[in-house]
Amino acid sequence: MTRTPLRPLARILEARAKGENPDAIERANIRARHEVMRDKTRLRSEGRLLVLGAFFFCAFVVIGVRMGMLAASEPSEPQVAAASAHIVASRADIVDRNGRILATNLTTRALYAQPPVMIDKAGAARQLATIFPDLDEEKLLAQFTGNRKFIWIRKKISPEQMQAVHDIGDPGLLFGPREMRLYPNGKLAAHILGGASFGREGVNSAEVIGVAGVEKEFDDYLRDPAQDGKPLQLSIDLTVQAATREVLYGGMKLMNAKGAAAVLMDVHTGEIISMVSLPDFDPNTRPRVLTKGDAGDSPLFNRAVQGVYELGSVFKILNTAQALELGLVNPSTMIDTKGPLRWGRFKIRDFHNYGAQLSMTDVVVKSSNIGSAHVAQMIGAKRQRDFLGALGLLEATPVELVEASGAKPLLPKRWSELSTMTISYGHGLSTSPLHLAAAYSSILNGGLRVKPTLLRQTAPRMGERVVSERTSEQARSILRQVVVRGTASFGEVEGYAVGGKTGTADKPKPTGGYYKDKVVATFASVFPANDPKYVLIVTLDEPVETSGPKPRRTAGWTSVPVAAEIIRRVAPLLGLRPEVEPLQPTGVTLTSN
Amino acid sequence: MTEMVYGTVPVRSSDPILPRWWQTIDRWSLTAILMLFGIGILLGLAASPPLAAKNGLAPFHYVQRQMLFGGMALVVMMVTSMMAPSLVRRLGVLGFLGAFAALVMLPVLGTDYGKGAIRWYSLGFASVQPAEFLKPGFVVIAAWLMSASQEINGPPGRLYSFIIAITVVGFLVMQPDFGQASLVLFGWGVMYFVAGAPMFLLLSMAGLVVFGGMFAYNNSEHFARRIDGFLSADIDPTTQMGYATNAIQEGGFFGVGVGEGQVKWSLPDAHTDFIVAVAAEEYGLILVLVIIALYMVITVRSLLRLMKERDTFIRLAGTGLACMFGVQAMINMGVAVRLLPAKGMTLPFVSYGGSSLIAGGIAVGMLLAFTRTRPQGEIIDHFARRGH
Numbered sequence: 001m002t003r004t005p006l007r008p009l010a011r012i013l014e015a016r017a018k019g020e021n022p023d024a025i026e027r028a029n030i031r032a033r034h035e036v037m038r039d040k041t042r043l044r045s046e047g048r049l050l051v052l053g054a055f056f057f058c059a060f061v062v063i064g065v066r067m068g069m070l071a072a073s074e075p076s077e078p079q080v081a082a083a084s085a086h087i088v089a090s091r092a093d094i095v096d097r098n099g100r101i102l103a104t105n106l107t108t109r110a111l112y113a114q115p116p117v118m119i120d121k122a123g124a125a126r127q128l129a130t131i132f133p134d135l136d137e138e139k140l141l142a143q144f145t146g147n148r149k150f151i152w153i154r155k156k157i158s159p160e161q162m163q164a165v166h167d168i169g170d171p172g173l174l175f176g177p178r179e180m181r182l183y184p185n186g187k188l189a190a191h192i193l194g195g196a197s198f199g200r201e202g203v204n205s206a207e208v209i210g211v212a213g214v215e216k217e218f219d220d221y222l223r224d225p226a227q228d229g230k231p232l233q234l235s236i237d238l239t240v241q242a243a244t245r246e247v248l249y250g251g252m253k254l255m256n257a258k259g260a261a262a263v264l265m266d267v268h269t270g271e272i273i274s275m276v277s278l279p280d281f282d283p284n285t286r287p288r289v290l291t292k293g294d295a296g297d298s299p300l301f302n303r304a305v306q307g308v309y310e311l312g313s314v315f316k317i318l319n320t321a322q323a324l325e326l327g328l329v330n331p332s333t334m335i336d337t338k339g340p341l342r343w344g345r346f347k348i349r350d351f352h353n354y355g356a357q358l359s360m361t362d363v364v365v366k367s368s369n370i371g372s373a374h375v376a377q378m379i380g381a382k383r384q385r386d387f388l389g390a391l392g393l394l395e396a397t398p399v400e401l402v403e404a405s406g407a408k409p410l411l412p413k414r415w416s417e418l419s420t421m422t423i424s425y426g427h428g429l430s431t432s433p434l435h436l437a438a439a440y441s442s443i444l445n446g447g448l449r450v451k452p453t454l455l456r457q458t459a460p461r462m463g464e465r466v467v468s469e470r471t472s473e474q475a476r477s478i479l480r481q482v483v484v485r486g487t488a489s490f491g492e493v494e495g496y497a498v499g500g501k502t503g504t505a506d507k508p509k510p511t512g513g514y515y516k517d518k519v520v521a522t523f524a525s526v527f528p529a530n531d532p533k534y535v536l537i538v539t540l541d542e543p544v545e546t547s548g549p550k551p552r553r554t555a556g557w558t559s560v561p562v563a564a565e566i567i568r569r570v571a572p573l574l575g576l577r578p579e580v581e582p583l584q585p586t587g588v589t590l591t592s593n
Numbered sequence: 594m595t596e597m598v599y600g601t602v603p604v605r606s607s608d609p610i611l612p613r614w615w616q617t618i619d620r621w622s623l624t625a626i627l628m629l630f631g632i633g634i635l636l637g638l639a640a641s642p643p644l645a646a647k648n649g650l651a652p653f654h655y656v657q658r659q660m661l662f663g664g665m666a667l668v669v670m671m672v673t674s675m676m677a678p679s680l681v682r683r684l685g686v687l688g689f690l691g692a693f694a695a696l697v698m699l700p701v702l703g704t705d706y707g708k709g710a711i712r713w714y715s716l717g718f719a720s721v722q723p724a725e726f727l728k729p730g731f732v733v734i735a736a737w738l739m740s741a742s743q744e745i746n747g748p749p750g751r752l753y754s755f756i757i758a759i760t761v762v763g764f765l766v767m768q769p770d771f772g773q774a775s776l777v778l779f780g781w782g783v784m785y786f787v788a789g790a791p792m793f794l795l796l797s798m799a800g801l802v803v804f805g806g807m808f809a810y811n812n813s814e815h816f817a818r819r820i821d822g823f824l825s826a827d828i829d830p831t832t833q834m835g836y837a838t839n840a841i842q843e844g845g846f847f848g849v850g851v852g853e854g855q856v857k858w859s860l861p862d863a864h865t866d867f868i869v870a871v872a873a874e875e876y877g878l879i880l881v882l883v884i885i886a887l888y889m890v891i892t893v894r895s896l897l898r899l900m901k902e903r904d905t906f907i908r909l910a911g912t913g914l915a916c917m918f919g920v921q922a923m924i925n926m927g928v929a930v931r932l933l934p935a936k937g938m939t940l941p942f943v944s945y946g947g948s949s950l951i952a953g954g955i956a957v958g959m960l961l962a963f964t965r966t967r968p969q970g971e972i973i974d975h976f977a978r979r980g981h
Binding site (some may be wrong): 032033038041042044045046049052053056057061066067068072073099107180578 | 652708727744745783785786787788789841842843845846873877878881882886887888892893896897899900901905906916920923926927930931932961
């Protein structure tokens with residue numbers, strides 16, 4: 001940068017020479033320099049002012065556009081929750097394996113009274129008593145004229161009843177909305193579903209809580225709004241359940257039994273397709289719990305799950321399967337059956353005398369207690385106990401019912417050699433029919449442990465192996481022999497190759513010892529025996545078959561025909577194809593001429 | 594020829610004030626200001642009855658006061674706008690000294706009217722907010738100092754003006770009144786910018802603002818909450834912001850109708866900080882766009898006229914006044930449409946408030962005085978260029 005001097009020497013000297021004041025030159029130069037500087041800053045300021053102007057212009061335009069956008073948009077109602085958070089307040093449905101409704105909700109009304117605003121108390125009480133015959137007119141009137149300000153009259157009323165109450169026209173009779181639990185199938189699957197009742201109650205709503213069965217077991221799940229109303233799907237098949245219940249009910253009546261239970265289980269998954277306990281109840285109007293007498297006789301009692309019985313000879317196949325698995329015997333090994341078998345002061349007898357020896361197969365087919373006891377001795381107490389434990393027979397079933405955990409098998413206090421011998425034919429160890437169904441499934445499905453479940457399974461659950469494939473096949477073959485030529489000959493259902501084992505156990509007296517004329521008759525079956533799909537356990541409590549000259553109580557005469565009828569009914573429903581020999585055309589000659 | 598010279602009217606020594614004023618004033622801005630004042634009265638009719646009802650006064654009590662103060666403000670504005678720039682400078686500096694003294698004495702003599710910040714002097718019939726009067730005076734004194742620094746052998750005016758700005762801001766922050774403090778700082782920054790701030794300094798100041806904001810966000814819960822509320826996509830409908838947004842949406846293009854608005858009943862500051870929401874709800878987008886256009890006309894036109902101004906002091910002072918006026922309106926409306934985080938700032942000339950109206954009249958009067966058309970030495974330029 002070149003500096004321009006304010007007092008250029010040449011001009012100063014020239015000015016002095018002319019006698020002018022040289023300071024004027026300096027002032028003029030300062031002025032000129034200032035002018036230049038001012039022009040420069042002015043230009044810069046002009047530019048910057050333009051920038052500011054543009055900034056304000058843009059800012060105001062942006063505000064205007066934004067105002068326009070806001071004004072053009074729809075005002076939204078202030079909402080606390082986002083619209084997507086849809087809350088399902090009602091209890092989820094329960095459906096069967098095919099999605100058919102087992103339990104759902106129904107909107108109904110509760111009826112209550114506010115005596116202070118009632119006009120005609122006597123008339124209202126009288127008319128209410130005619131609408132609801134179980135209400136007492138005098139008690140109602142006493143309540144209305146008492147000091148109470150608020151009285152619940154009915155928890156649930158039908159639309160017709162509601163209209164009738166409307167017609168009374170009293171302003172003190174009021175209705176509160178209610179969601180009630182409805183079981184459209186009535187008694188079907190009553191023990192599985194259990195029931196529900198109202199928890200905390202208000203005028204405008206009431207909490208529905210499960211009180212038994214899966215309703216209680218899955219109470220949290222069913223009430224969880226996070227599940228978004230997704231129904232709970234059970235493994236039950238409603239059609240099969242209906243058929244099973246109908247046949248079992250008929251069989252129970254025919255065989256004069258006081259109770260009955262049936263469990264139909266998928267051998268591979270442990271899914272309970274059908275489970276019936278009789279007598280039963282309607283979960284819509286759940287009866288009260290018995291306060292006196294044997295709780296086991298209450299209709300609320302689930303015999304299939306809660307009832308632990310000595311189930312008798314049905315255990316023999318478990319014993320045999322273990323012996324086969326351990327290689328102690330093969331199906332044709334001859335077993336000593338000479339009786340009676342004495343053990344201390346205890347004698348083991350057979351129903352008939354089967355001679356000195358029977359093959360392993362025939363011990364089961366003819367149901368020899370003595371033979372089974374000898375085999376059990378070969379196995380020994382510890383190995384037997386471990387095996388039964390592996391089958392899940394020594395602990396409560398893990399099935400998804402609140403009642404299940406309370407139904408623990410009754411074990412002998414000391415697992416002596418005698419216990420080992422009696423348990424081999426099903427005495428001395430009490431289990432529920434459901435236990436037995438799971439144990440049979442485990443042994444007969446190829447040898448993989450299954451656990452009973454009430455929830456629909458989408459894939460087979462591979463449990464640990466309890467017996468080999470070969471043992472499983474041999475056990476099925478033996479069970480098939482029982483039906484073909486043994487104690488369960490009434491169990492034959494043409495085309496379905498039923499195999500099974502009968503069990504007739506004397507009922508223990510509460511005072512000790514056993515009744516002579518009261519039995520629990522059980523038939524544990526598998527079908528089809530060559531390609532196992534289902535296990536069916538049918539248990540009758542105190543059956544008597546009276547068509548013969550003397551009463552017959554053995555399972556072969558009572559449970560087996562009932563079970564066979566059930567299989568005949570449900571196997572087609574389950575989609576099983578009967579294997580029938582093709583008919584030989586007789587009397588028809590094909591000719592070609 | 595002789596007759597023509599003889600008998601001519603003698604040249605008057607001074608110009609007639611009013612015609613000269615009318616010829617040189619920026620008539621567009623003047624019209625815009627008068628319209629804003631009218632809109633202020635109109636919106637006062639809508640927005641202030643709830644406040645009057647709350648305070649147990651006649652429904653249009655605040656409208657009457659607004660008209661009284663507005664009339665005073667218009668008179669002050671007219672008088673100021675007729676003054677010569679040198680007189681404005683003189684009075685502005687004196688006014689600044691007075692207002693500054695009042696500001697300093699606030700903690701001793703002021704009152705907070707139960708709002709938590711001591712900003713007012715109570716005069717019985719009215720209250721005075723010194724900060725409002727301080728702003729135009731501050732602009733004048735700062736512009737004077739900065740222009741003086743551009744003279745050869747002038748004083749270091751930029752430094753002095755910066756010291757004054759910081760002092761004023763310090764007193765305002767003590768009240769606390771961050772809104773006015775930031776306006777003062779902004780006014781100084783704009784003047785410094787136009788006076789020729791070095792580019793490097795501007796960039797480093799921008800960086801400093803960013804870092805300061807981040808520091809405040811991380812360390813002040815109050816500040817962080819406001820910013821979070823501003824940045825979050827959904828509006829809490831129970832905040833002032835939510836009410837304002839809803840009001841604008843309700844109004845749509847043509848409004849819900851005069852007197853039909855609801856937002857004025859919900860918002861405590863409907864007559865001041867959120868007056869635009871009231872306008873949008875009752876009169877619709879049309880009136881709001883008119884208001885925006887009026888502010889834009891005043892601000893942008895003033896700045897464009899100042900571009901031609903050759904006097905450094907006038908240019909700087911005019912810039913400061915125009916920008917403070919514009920930015921105040923911009924912030925007020927930007928908050929209502931959620932372009933800016935919530936900050937209490939009145940809408941000049943439209944919001945209710947005695948001090949704000951009269952001080953606004955002074956400021957706008959000064960601005961009009963500075964933007965009057967006056968000879969800028971173009972002829973000298975012309976001849977000078979010729980001479981070269």
